[in-house]
Amino acid sequence: MTKLFVMGxxxxxxxxxxxxxxxxxxxxxxWVAYGYYLELLGELSQGKTFHDLPLGEEIGRARLALTLAxxxxxxxxxxxxxxxxxxxxxxVFELLDQQLQGNENHPEWLDVExxxxxxxxxxxxxxxxxxxxxxxxxxxxxxxxxxxxxxxxDKRIHAAGxxxxxxxxxxxxSKKRDWQLNHARDVLLQYRPANTPVMIGRQLTRxxxxxxxxxxxxxxxxxVDMFTMVTVGNSESxxxxxxxxxxxxxxxxYSKKL
Amino acid sequence: MTKLFVMGxxxxxxxxxxxxxxxxxxxxxxWVAYGYYLELLGELSQGKTFHDLPLGEEIGRARLALTLAxxxxxxxxxxxxxxxxxxxxxxVFELLDQQLQGNENHPEWLDVExxxxxxxxxxxxxxxxxxxxxxxxxxxxxxxxxxxxxxxxDKRIHAAGxxxxxxxxxxxxSKKRDWQLNHARDVLLQYRPANTPVMIGRQLTRxxxxxxxxxxxxxxxxxVDMFTMVTVGNSESxxxxxxxxxxxxxxxxYSKKL
Numbered sequence: 129m130t131k132l133f134v135m136g137x138x139x140x141x142x143x144x145x146x147x148x149x150x151x152x153x154x155x156x157x158x159w160v161a162y163g164y165y166l167e168l169l170g171e172l173s174q175g176k177t178f179h180d181l182p183l184g185e186e187i188g189r190a191r192l193a194l195t196l197a198x199x200x201x202x203x204x205x206x207x208x209x210x211x212x213x214x215x216x217x218x219x220v221f222e223l224l225d226q227q228l229q230g231n232e233n234h235p236e237w238l239d240v241e242x243x244x245x246x247x248x249x250x251x252x253x254x255x256x257x258x259x260x261x262x263x264x265x266x267x268x269x270x271x272x273x274x275x276x277x278x279x280x281x282d283k284r285i286h287a288a289g290x291x292x293x294x295x296x297x298x299x300x301x302s303k304k305r306d307w308q309l310n311h312a313r314d315v316l317l318q319y320r321p322a323n324t325p326v327m328i329g330r331q332l333t334r335x336x337x338x339x340x341x342x343x344x345x346x347x348x349x350x351x352v353d354m355f356t357m358v359t360v361g362n363s364e365s366x367x368x369x370x371x372x373x374x375x376x377x378x379x380x381x382y383s384k385k386l
Numbered sequence: 387m388t389k390l391f392v393m394g395x396x397x398x399x400x401x402x403x404x405x406x407x408x409x410x411x412x413x414x415x416x417w418v419a420y421g422y423y424l425e426l427l428g429e430l431s432q433g434k435t436f437h438d439l440p441l442g443e444e445i446g447r448a449r450l451a452l453t454l455a456x457x458x459x460x461x462x463x464x465x466x467x468x469x470x471x472x473x474x475x476x477x478v479f480e481l482l483d484q485q486l487q488g489n490e491n492h493p494e495w496l497d498v499e500x501x502x503x504x505x506x507x508x509x510x511x512x513x514x515x516x517x518x519x520x521x522x523x524x525x526x527x528x529x530x531x532x533x534x535x536x537x538x539x540d541k542r543i544h545a546a547g548x549x550x551x552x553x554x555x556x557x558x559x560s561k562k563r564d565w566q567l568n569h570a571r572d573v574l575l576q577y578r579p580a581n582t583p584v585m586i587g588r589q590l591t592r593x594x595x596x597x598x599x600x601x602x603x604x605x606x607x608x609x610v611d612m613f614t615m616v617t618v619g620n621s622e623s624x625x626x627x628x629x630x631x632x633x634x635x636x637x638x639x640y641s642k643k644l
Contacts, residue, residue, distance in 0.1 A: 138404075141406070143405045143406035144405075144406055144504070145404070145405070146401060146402045146403070146404065146506065147401045148401035148402055187643060212513040212518050212519075212520050214522075217517065217518035218517075218518035218522070218635050218636060218637060218640075221626065222635065222640055222644070224626065225624060225626050226644055228626060232644075238628050244514040244517060244518070245402075245514060246506050246511060248506070249510075252504040253504060255470040255471075255475075256470055259475065259476075259479045259502060260476035261470075262470050262471055264534070265525065265527050266525065267526070267546075275638050275640060276522070276639050284523050284549040284551065287548045288525075288545070288549060291544070291545025291549075292542070293525055293545070366483060368479065368482065370482060370496050377475075377476050377483070379476060379480050380476050380477065382445055382476075383480055386480070
């Protein structure tokens with residue numbers, strides 16, 4: 129019996145990787161990840177066996193990680209961000225559940241000890257770079273309809289609007305999807321003003337980071353790609369400028385007491 | 387001009403503190419925090435000047451941090467979790483905004499260089515300890531009505547229910563508040579089944595951690611205190627048991643492809 133570490137490596141800056149994650153990487157002989165993330169870990173990765181499965185092979189990656197660990201190899205299943213947020217952790221437990229129900233033929237998976245190590249998610253990296261965009265109740269919505277019916281996503285955008293939540297959109301666009309983000313904008317415009325501030329953060333905390341603060345009315349999917357996080361403020365969020373430094377914050381309500 | 391670091395120290399386990407945060411603590415001469423968090427940082431804190439303002443004096447803490455930094459002292463404003471999530475970061479920018487508007491008399495605050503360093507929030511610590519409770523779209527709602535009208539909170543609980551979001555409740559109860567969590571439970575029972583799994587996580591990642599997985603129908607504010615995070619699954623979340631190990635995961639939808 130050995131251990132499977134299921135871990136998120138944060139947005140990119142190695143200075144945001146939890147020491148527990150770094151320690152686990154060191155213990156593990158086998159690293160399973162999408163290659164791009166392995167590149168980010170460059171200097172840490174000497175002497176490790178890489179299992180680099182491409183985007184789209186998430187199920188294969190989770191199966192392989194469980195199987196390697198069951199064979200006695202200390203294994204790390206790695207994602208960027210927080211592996212518990214729109215990433216691979218849930219798939220490990222979905223596979224475990226299938227095995228418990230007898231729908232898989234891998235009883236050895238049930239002997240694997242699993243430890244999940246959280247990481248800094250893109251919404252948090254974005255919030256920190258612009259100040260405090262997530263300063264009050266917020267939600268996350270993935271705009272990818274690969275696994276989730278569009279009706280469910282649309283319902284959630286409406287609910288997020290009705291609840292006046294700050295919203296972070298994950299998977300805002302892809303090569304094949306470009307209309308969902310503009311649709312989401314149009315839905316939210318039914319609930320909050322066009323001048324609501326929006327953060328567009330690309331390659332957050334990485335060397336080629338680009339951050340723009342715009343408004344909900346001006347938000348356009350053409351300014352967004354797969355490496356981008358979009359956070360829409362709530363009806364009270366503010367964009368302020370101090371000496372050329374732009375900040376976006378969502379007040380908690382202290383101003384009544386100031 | 388010197389620097390103010392606005393930083394979250396994660397849920398408690400020092401192995402989850404970002405290296406960037408540890409490095410910033412080391413640079414700073416002055417640490418501003420609620421004393422309980424300073425205790426958690428014990429071994430790191432030698433030779434530092436503590437500014438330990440009690441709970442309830444959040445505004446005083448943010449003012450002091452800006453003022454110390456403006457005086458040339460490298461200063462850390464510290465919270466547990468992620469300082470951008472229900473914590474002090476937003477207050478720093480609210481004060482900056484007030485100064486920009488001329489409602490404060492501290493022009494020196496505008497010269498302070500501010501860097502926000504994110505941390506692992508309680509919802510993430512909880513998710514990692516039970517598996518993958520945040521595996522699909524989720525939201526956070528603070529049940530504290532000290533700064534937010536109860537009508538707004540109630541509206542958000544309804545919206546979270548209507549959107550079938552996984553929900554993490556921050557500030558679920560306090561010494562003076564005990565009915566809000568049970569009210570939230572009753573609202574959510576209008577939208578999702580009584581057997582929806584719920585995580586109750588107390589003192590997450592700390593030596594006296596206690597975690598219970600229960601159901602929405604059984605959730606009771608009596609089992610919850612100020613050191614507790616409550617996460618309610620969505621209508622598809624599952625509680626599974628493998629060899630006495632309990633897990634709570636929210637599927638992303640891969641099962642259709644398994």
